[in-house]
Amino acid sequence: MDFVWRCAGTIAKYASAGAKVRIIDLTFGERGESAEVWASRPGIRVEEVKEIRRAEADEAAALLGAEIRYLDFDDHPMVLDKLHYLKLVDEIRDFNPTVALTHHTEDPLNFDHPEAARAFFWALRCAAVPGVSPETKKIGRVKVCMFEPDQPEFCNFKPDTFIDITDVMDVKLKAMSLVDSQAYLVENYTGRAQYRGYLAQRVSGNKAIRYAEAYMRFEPYVGEAFV
Known part of the structure; x- marks a missing residue:
């Protein structure tokens, strides 16, 4: 469900402009990120928690205009091997993205997040190499940005990219309201979007910006002129 908090505005913005967006959900967050479900329903089984989380994700993705696919790798801890990586390679090659958003590579408060980024x-590297799963076509260059962690101060997250989501903030708010299993994050990410909007406004001089989402580029910008 991290896509709802960290990049729902960006997803909605791209989807509303006609872009095809696919969300790859590695886990349902059924153990480590569903505390409210476990607390409110003593005796609930992990498969039932997964069903709750999947229903929330399905509804949120549909609202944002995105397709969503589930790999169900399990969480807390999320332990991955070569077979997991190859499943992700298949997904990447099947969709063949030009832009990809993922977790930041550091998060000492939830090790599943950097593990997801690592995977x-x-x-992504393997999907670009012709000798890996040669029965499928390798991908080209992909622009990658890492979205903002829940507590960036602990994660060495230093944003260098802000996406103005002012015109779709109402959609993000609706998407966040669908996630009852993590309702405590709504206030956090509403305030964060406001703060990032303030910074984006200051940096750009565009006073129309009220809400934004923050990212770190994985690779530096290359061009013939400053933009």
Whole structure:
């Protein structure tokens, strides 16, 4: 469900402009990120928690205009091997993205998050190599940005990219409201979007910006002129 908090505005913005967006959900967050479900329903089984989380994700993705696919790798801890990576390679090659968003590579408060980033970057590398799963076509260059962690101060997250989501903030708010299993994050990410909007406004001089989402580029910008 991290896509709802960290990049729902960006997803909605791209989807509303006609872009095809696919969300790859590595886990349902059924153990480590569903505390409210476990607390409110003593005796609930892990498969039932997964069903709750999947229903929330399905509804949120549909609202944002994105397709969503589930790999169900399990969480807390998320322990991945070569077979997991190759499943992710298949997903990447099947969709063949030009832009990809993923977790930041550091998060001492939730080690599943950097593990997800590590898996993505390994899979992205493998998806670009013709000798890996040669029965499928390798991908080209992909622009990658890492979205903002829940507590960036602990994660060495230093944003260098802000996406103005002012015109779709109402959609993000609706998407966040669908995630009852993590309702405590709504206030956090509403305030964060406001703060990032303030910074984006200051940096750009565009006073129309009210809400934004923050990212770190994985690779530096290359061009013939400053933009």
